[in-house]
Amino acid sequence: xxxxxxxxxxIAGTNASILIKDETWxxxxxxxxxxxxxxxxxxxIAMLNLRLAGLIxxxxxxxxxxxxxxxxxxxALPVLLVTGIIMITGEPARELxxxxxxxxxxxxVIVVSLTIPMQHLLEDKPFGALPxxxxxxxxxxxxxxxxxxLSIVFCGRWIAYA
Amino acid sequence: MTPTDLAAWLxxxxxxxxxAQSDWLFPTIEFVHVAAIALVVGAIxxxxxxxxxxxxxxxxxxxxxxxxxxxxxISFVVAIVTGSLMFSSAATRxxxxxxxxxxxxxxxxxxxNMAIFHLTAYRKVHDWNHQLPPPNAARVAGTLSLxxxVLAVFCGRWIGFV
Numbered sequence: 001x002x003x004x005x006x007x008x009x010x011i012a013g014t015n016a017s018i019l020i021k022d023e024t025w026x027x028x029x030x031x032x033x034x035x036x037x038x039x040x041x042x043x044x045i046a047m048l049n050l051r052l053a054g055l056i057x058x059x060x061x062x063x064x065x066x067x068x069x070x071x072x073x074x075x076a077l078p079v080l081l082v083t084g085i086i087m088i089t090g091e092p093a094r095e096l097x098x099x100x101x102x103x104x105x106x107x108x109v110i111v112v113s114l115t116i117p118m119q120h121l122l123e124d125k126p127f128g129a130l131p132x133x134x135x136x137x138x139x140x141x142x143x144x145x146x147x148x149x150l151s152i153v154f155c156g157r158w159i160a161y162a
Numbered sequence: 163m164t165p166t167d168l169a170a171w172l173x174x175x176x177x178x179x180x181x182a183q184s185d186w187l188f189p190t191i192e193f194v195h196v197a198a199i200a201l202v203v204g205a206i207x208x209x210x211x212x213x214x215x216x217x218x219x220x221x222x223x224x225x226x227x228x229x230x231x232x233x234x235x236i237s238f239v240v241a242i243v244t245g246s247l248m249f250s251s252a253a254t255r256x257x258x259x260x261x262x263x264x265x266x267x268x269x270x271x272x273x274x275n276m277a278i279f280h281l282t283a284y285r286k287v288h289d290w291n292h293q294l295p296p297p298n299a300a301r302v303a304g305t306l307s308l309x310x311x312v313l314a315v316f317c318g319r320w321i322g323f324v
Contacts, residue, residue, distance in 0.1 A: 032315050
């Protein structure tokens with residue numbers, strides 16, 4: 001038996017896990033909250049990434065857009081984390097023994113890490129005032145980030161099928 | 163022809179059978195459905211929160227509507243198409259599911275709410291475009307809209323657990 005299977009068994013034996021499984025409404029309700037938080041993250045990140053890619057809202061500075069949308073991302077991420085932990089506690093094997101879950105987590109790490117070079121490239125200037133090379137790189141990173149978020153949603157859904 | 167007859171006819175179409183029998187097609191369609199819903203709910207929430215006078219108060223309602231409605235419509239169409247495809251694959255079962263029926267009623271209610279708002283208060287939007295707090299009609303429409311869409315997400319998830 002692998003370590004991770006042992007971990008799953010241990011989690012499944014805890015009172016919290018048993019409670020979550022017994023109260024059958026908890027997992028669907030928590031999943032729904034998870035989906036609403038995904039909506040908040042996707043909408044805010046999409047707006048910001050599309051702005052970074054120079055595709056929308058060029059009349060506003062990136063900082064204005066970030067100021068407007070990042071609070072939503074910041075509020076939603078802890079909700080995703082907490083609901084995710086509840087789901088893992090209730091059904092540990094479903095997540096922890098699933099390659100789509102691990103693919104999803106890896107992509108979350110990557111997409112969050114991408115914000116570091118993106119912030120470096122960002123200067124609080126209108127998109128058009130940035131040098132062409134930076135605009136190009138930002139555009140590419142923004143599109144990669146969007147693609148990653150979609151893949152994260154994809155893997156999230158496929159956990160149920162793998 | 164009863165609804166059940168219609169559902170049985172739909173379920174027997176070749177594309178419906180194909181979806182029902184495929185390993186990967188249903189989950190893939192479902193992923194697109196979830197992504198579309200995330201965008202619809204995100205975009206609608208942005209406008210609803212403005213109708214409530216809670217956020218993006220520096221924007222006029224008309225300007226924000228112009229920005230969000232294209233996304234709302236495109237994602238909504240994608241959600242309807244993907245939803246219909248999934249529905250077809252097991253139509254006779256779905257029409258008997260309580261959460262499915264409730265979800266359809268909720269979406270209908272959301273649509274009626276939007277239509278009433280557009281035909282009444284929104285007609286005179288230039289009068290209250292920048293008014294804070296917005297008129298009661300706008301706040302009621304925004305609140306109802308948010309409630310209906312959140313309820314639709316919960317019902318949608320519940321369908322998966324029947």
